[in-house]
Amino acid sequence: MASVAPLLARWPVVLELPVQWGEMDELGHVNNVIYLRWFETARMEYFRRAHLWDRVRTEGIGPILARSTIDYRLALSFPDDVRVAATVLKLGNTSITMGMRLRSRKHDRAIAAEGEAVLVMVEYATGRKVPLTPEMIAAIESLEATAADGGDQKADA
Amino acid sequence: MASVAPLLARWPVVLELPVQWGEMDELGHVNNVIYLRWFETARMEYFRRAHLWDRVRTEGIGPILARSTIDYRLALSFPDDVRVAATVLKLGNTSITMGMRLRSRKHDRAIAAEGEAVLVMVEYATGRKVPLTPEMIAAIESLEATAADGGDQKADA
Amino acid sequence: MASVAPLLARWPVVLELPVQWGEMDELGHVNNVIYLRWFETARMEYFRRAHLWDRVRTEGIGPILARSTIDYRLALSFPDDVRVAATVLKLGNTSITMGMRLRSRKHDRAIAAEGEAVLVMVEYATGRKVPLTPEMIAAIESLEATAADGGDQKADA
Amino acid sequence: MASVAPLLARWPVVLELPVQWGEMDELGHVNNVIYLRWFETARMEYFRRAHLWDRVRTEGIGPILARSTIDYRLALSFPDDVRVAATVLKLGNTSITMGMRLRSRKHDRAIAAEGEAVLVMVEYATGRKVPLTPEMIAAIESLEATAADGGDQKADA
Numbered sequence: 192m193a194s195v196a197p198l199l200a201r202w203p204v205v206l207e208l209p210v211q212w213g214e215m216d217e218l219g220h221v222n223n224v225i226y227l228r229w230f231e232t233a234r235m236e237y238f239r240r241a242h243l244w245d246r247v248r249t250e251g252i253g254p255i256l257a258r259s260t261i262d263y264r265l266a267l268s269f270p271d272d273v274r275v276a277a278t279v280l281k282l283g284n285t286s287i288t289m290g291m292r293l294r295s296r297k298h299d300r301a302i303a304a305e306g307e308a309v310l311v312m313v314e315y316a317t318g319r320k321v322p323l324t325p326e327m328i329a330a331i332e333s334l335e336a337t338a339a340d341g342g343d344q345k346a347d348a
Numbered sequence: 349m350a351s352v353a354p355l356l357a358r359w360p361v362v363l364e365l366p367v368q369w370g371e372m373d374e375l376g377h378v379n380n381v382i383y384l385r386w387f388e389t390a391r392m393e394y395f396r397r398a399h400l401w402d403r404v405r406t407e408g409i410g411p412i413l414a415r416s417t418i419d420y421r422l423a424l425s426f427p428d429d430v431r432v433a434a435t436v437l438k439l440g441n442t443s444i445t446m447g448m449r450l451r452s453r454k455h456d457r458a459i460a461a462e463g464e465a466v467l468v469m470v471e472y473a474t475g476r477k478v479p480l481t482p483e484m485i486a487a488i489e490s491l492e493a494t495a496a497d498g499g500d501q502k503a504d505a
Numbered sequence: 506m507a508s509v510a511p512l513l514a515r516w517p518v519v520l521e522l523p524v525q526w527g528e529m530d531e532l533g534h535v536n537n538v539i540y541l542r543w544f545e546t547a548r549m550e551y552f553r554r555a556h557l558w559d560r561v562r563t564e565g566i567g568p569i570l571a572r573s574t575i576d577y578r579l580a581l582s583f584p585d586d587v588r589v590a591a592t593v594l595k596l597g598n599t600s601i602t603m604g605m606r607l608r609s610r611k612h613d614r615a616i617a618a619e620g621e622a623v624l625v626m627v628e629y630a631t632g633r634k635v636p637l638t639p640e641m642i643a644a645i646e647s648l649e650a651t652a653a654d655g656g657d658q659k660a661d662a
Numbered sequence: 663m664a665s666v667a668p669l670l671a672r673w674p675v676v677l678e679l680p681v682q683w684g685e686m687d688e689l690g691h692v693n694n695v696i697y698l699r700w701f702e703t704a705r706m707e708y709f710r711r712a713h714l715w716d717r718v719r720t721e722g723i724g725p726i727l728a729r730s731t732i733d734y735r736l737a738l739s740f741p742d743d744v745r746v747a748a749t750v751l752k753l754g755n756t757s758i759t760m761g762m763r764l765r766s767r768k769h770d771r772a773i774a775a776e777g778e779a780v781l782v783m784v785e786y787a788t789g790r791k792v793p794l795t796p797e798m799i800a801a802i803e804s805l806e807a808t809a810a811d812g813g814d815q816k817a818d819a
Contacts, residue, residue: 208680212706213379213699217426218561218629223539223545223570224370228684231537235561235683247532257536265631269374270710315532336629338698339351366522369549370542375786376720380702380727381695385527388694392583393527404689414696417731423789427553474691475737517678527693531686536685600709 202276202292203338204237210271220221221267225305227259230291233277234308237289241330242314252321254287271297278338279331285320286311288330320327350462357451359433361394367428378424383461384416387448390434391465394446395461398487409478411444411467418463434466435495436488442477443468444488516590516606517652518551518648535581540618546590547591548622551603553612555644557626566635568601568624576622585611592652593645599634600625601645673747673763674809675708675813681742692739695768697775701762705779708760712801716782723792725758732777742768749809750802750813756791756804757782 208229218224238244238254247253267273274294281288286309293304310319364388366490373379395401404410424430425441431451438445443466450461523541539634552558552568561567581587588608594600600623607618626635679700700813709715709725717739718724738744745765752759757780764775 206680208682209677209703211679211703213373213381213698213702215374216370217374217376218567219374222370223573224541227541228682231684232680232682239741253532256549256577257582258574258576259537260572262572263570266569269706363523364650365525366520366546367718368522368546375724380730381698384698385525385697388527396584401642405570412737413734415731416694417734418712419729425724425747426549472549527687527695529688530684531688531690533688536684 193328197278198224200339201335201336202278203238204233204278205274205276206236208232208273208275208337210267210269210273215269217267219268220230221269223263224294226261226263228304229273229275229293230259230277230306230308232263232322233275233291234310237277237279237334241334243287243327243330245281247315251315252312253315255313255315255335256308257286257311258309259306259333260308263305265295265298265301267295267297267303271295275301282323282328282331285313286305287323355450358492358495359435360491361397361434363390363393365389365430365434366473367426367430369426375423376425378426380418381417382419382433383420383450384463386417386432386450387416387463389463390432390448391416391446391467394436394491398484398491400444400484400487404472409431409439409469410473411473412470413465414443414468415466416463418461420461422452422455422458422460424452424454424460428452430460431457437464439480439485439488440495441479442470444480457462457491498500514593515649516523517592517648517651518547518597520547520550520589522546522587522589524581524587525604527545528582529583531592532580535583539619540557540575540577540607543587543607544569544573544575544620544622545570547589547605548603548624550590551593551648552658555641557601557641557644561629565629566626567629569627569629570622571625572623573620574622575618577618579609579612579615580592581609581617582612587617588614593649594621596637596642596645598636599627601637631634672806672809673749674805675704675711675749676745676747677704677707678743678745679703681738681740681744683740686740689737690741694725694732694734694738697713697734697764698730698777700744700764701730701732701748701777701779702727704746704762705781707758708748708750708805712798713800714758714801720792723749723783724786726786728757728782729761729780730777731732732775734775736766736769736772736774738766738768738774742766745771746775750806751778752792755793756784758794773806779789 214221214225252345276292280290289308291306294300298318302346312323314321371378371382433449435447437447446465448463451457452460469480471478528535528539535621571595572629590606591600594604603622605620608614609617628635685692685696696803702766702775715724747763749761750758764772765771783794785792
């Protein structure tokens with residue numbers, strides 16, 4: 192059971208995205224599901240960099256989302272730019288717990304939302320759980336370690 | 349070059365969908381892209397019934413959207429139910445022109461939008477155009493002919 | 506501090522929605538954010554029936570989403586119909602905790618997802634928290650009580 | 663009846679956006695409605711810069727989308743970055759015809775889609791058409807003229 196706890200608070204993946212007008216709902220705020228779309232985008236970029244998505248097309252094995260939690264802190268609106276970051280918080284035999292964080296440029300980079308996601312490695316065709324391989328764990332640890340060198344921009348994502 | 353012109357104004361596929369609150373934008377109206385999501389849903393149901401989607405997974409051959417036009421007639425809002433209909437207007441060697449129509453329950457079934465879509469049969473991996481088969485054309489004609497028997501509800505969709 | 510705990514497991518609001526093809530992502534499953542769009546739709550219908558949305562346009566006072574949790578149980582795909590239900594689990598001075606549940610027709614009405622949402626009544630312009638009024642609490646209790654008479658369809662939503 | 667024809671092919675508004683994984687559909691391509699979301703985003707940025715949105719909150723007067731056309735040229739996929747551009751093609755008494763263009767970084771900035779949109783200035787509450795003011799026309803012409811100085815990046819958007 193690997194642990195990446197020492198790497199907590201590092202954000203190896205940080206993306207910038209513009210808020211789109213059509214992402215606002217009737218209240219004139221970015222709709223709540225858009226925050227989760229952004230979280231997903233950051234996770235997918237993480238998967239890509241950590242080679243967790245490599246077996247999806249070849250073997251039909253990859254992560255699925257089992258649980259998601261989000262705390263909304265700020266109402267956002269167009270125009271704005273958001274910075275969404277992802278990190279791995281915990282590794283199980285077949286599961287990965289990730290943390291996501293969202294910041295808003297218009298609010299002086301204040302935190303607009305924070306969330307966690309539990310992902311499970313499965314064989315998509317059967318739903319059978321598949322253990323994380325040593326290569327996957329090494330790729331995650333390497334990516335998290337890289338974040339340590341990422342300087343202020345990443346550290347404070 | 350088959351023609352289904354005699355069948356024009358028949359609507360073999362008619363779906364009912366509820367408007368969702370989050371589909372409204374800042375102006376308090378259903379956002380313009382949602383209308384096109386509904387049109388797509390009606391087309392996909394048509395593809396399914398006319399067996400145009402059957403070769404997608406086995407051979408990687410199916411329709412792609414080449415061109416889309418929409419005229420917006422009514423601003424919609426939550427709560428409401430819409431009825432979206434699709435028909436085939438024209439068949440080419442490798443292309444299908446479809447018509448879509450949207451009605452709103454809250455506006456006494458008035459037309460909220462009308463559109464057309466040009467679809468081309470391609471091999472997804474290469475982008476190569478693929479001719480419509482006699483079986484596909486027969487399936488479309490059969491589906492359109494069925495609509496003729498569909499009674500008032502479908503006829504006036 | 507009112508409590509609606511005795512009414513737990515009743516589902517006053519139950520909506521049926523068709524799965525749309527474009528709601529599926531690259532894996533051929535309904536994307537995770539769509540489940541939350543459906544949950545939101547059920548909550549909004551609840552707000553509407555319980556008069557929690559009545560002051561939004563007149564006074565700029567209404568619920569905002571503070572926290573959302575979801576457990577994914579089943580991967581869904583087009584075509585299917587889902588039944589999404591909402592209930593109130595707990596009432597605070599200024600907050601409402603709601604439960605949402607999703608069932609799939611294609612999976613014999615098995616539960617596809619369950620979630621909770623914490624909503625806070627605020628004045629949108631200032632973000633100031635606003636207490637639930639006795640009228641709001643009575644409307645919620647009345648709606649929950651009605652659910653008790655809803656018969657099988659609602660009871661097992 | 664003003665005309666901005668001489669300014670055609672200038673792109674005063676050019677935005678960069680990352681493709682998000684969840685914007686792809688079952689075929690592994692960015693879903694067709696996302697292109698129109700991007701077009702809308704470019705138009706809204708144009709409205710903002712040309713002060714066409716200024717009267718929306720104060721007077722309830724602004725543009726609505728009456729007609730939209732799009733030609734799809736390239737299938738896009740995650741990861742990629744798109745550049746979406748908007749310009750005004752024609753001005754009527756109460757209407758504005760805009761052109762939108764989309765380029766993909768992964769495809770060497772080739773054109774992925776082109777479209778046109780007809781917008782009508784209306785009073786939202788009544789639906790009554792409202793003439794473009796001389797100030798609006800001057801703001802559009804000024805924005806288009808600025809584009810002429812925009813150099814290569816904008817000129818070839």
